[in-house]
Amino acid sequence: MKKENHFKRILLSLMAAGLIVTSCDKAEDVIEEEEQQQSETPADISVLADKFYSDDVTVQVTDDELIITTKDLPDHKSVYYSQNDPLYEFYQGQDFRQNPGQIGEQNIVLTVPRYPEEASNHQSPGLGPMGVAINSVVFFNQEAAPGDDIFEELYTFDQYDGHPAGDQYHYHIEPSWLTELKGSDAFLGVLLDGFPVYGPMEDQVEVTNDDLDDYHGHFGVTADFPDGIYHYHITVDYPWINGDGYYGTPGTKTQ
Ligand SMILES: [Zn+2]
Ligand SMILES: [Zn+2]
The missing domain is CATH 1.20.5 (Single alpha-helices involved in coiled-coils or other helix-helix interfaces)
Structure with a gap:
């Protein structure tokens, strides 16, 4: 027992x-x-390649990268085209002050990760191109060149909200030509870290800075990424496109 x-x-x-x-x-x-x-398995952004619709921008997809080559020529009218260009249009908005620049063809190559991932240390884009829109125009961040004030420069933006630095045309804020053309919730371009940029609306609601993190984006489903992806939003308010640096690890650029 x-x-x-x-x-x-x-x-x-x-x-x-x-x-x-x-x-x-x-x-x-x-x-x-x-x-x-x-x-998460990083999203594959090669699905965005065909969205770059302008003949002035080409996207080559490799195993690990998208190589985006752009002439940086807006497909909309601008007072900053030379007066003999078919896209020149006079503009005189309220308090508009034309800067001395004029749009010139560029040869900018942005090589961005095809499978973007969060960086452990978030680098500042600094001055110059930090991304490219679907119509070939490059994005700049919220900083003006040293000695200039970005809020003063707002008065130099043309009828479609861009302006040149020398001959390099760029957007710091919402490109109204693209949001009118594609919709306010549409995919508008990518930043150098490979993460996509969307317009100021999502699910028919305006996105504000409060909805976004320090880098000016958030994770979520978009029309192009049904499984979700980190993405930036352009907001009406400063800092507009990017915040305190890239969310991901930036690729390389030559210009
Ligand atoms: Zn500028
Ligand atoms: Zn979103």
Whole structure:
């Protein structure tokens, strides 16, 4: 009798130990699965290549990168085209002050990651192109050149909200030509880190700075990424396109 009880107790404790081992295994599996879901397989942004509609921008898709080559020539009218250009149009908006620049053809190459991922250290785009819109025009961030004030420069924006620095045309704010053409919730371009830029609306609601993180984006589903992707939004308010740096690791640019 005593022996039998002893045996039973050993058996029970073995079973209990077995259960604990089994449940530990299960817990580890669940944790691993959750970690995998959280880290996500990076989205493949090659689906965006065809959205760059202008003849002045080409997108070459490689295994790991999108190589975007742009002439940076707006397909809309501008007072900054030379007066003999068919796209020249006089403009005299309220308090408009034309700067001395004139739109000139560029040769800018942005090589961006095809599978963008969050960077551990968020680099500032600095001055110059930080991305490119679907019509070939480059995006600049919210900073003016040293000595200039971006809020003063707003008065130098043309009828479609861009202006040149020298001969390099660019947008700091919402390109109204593109949001009118494609919709306020449409994909408008990419930044150098490969993450897409969308307009100021989402699900028929205006996106504000409060909806976005420090880099001016958030994770979510978009029309182009049904499984979700981190993406920037252009807002009506400063800092407009980007905030405190790239969310992801930027690729390279030559100009
Ligand atoms: Zn500028
Ligand atoms: Zn969004």
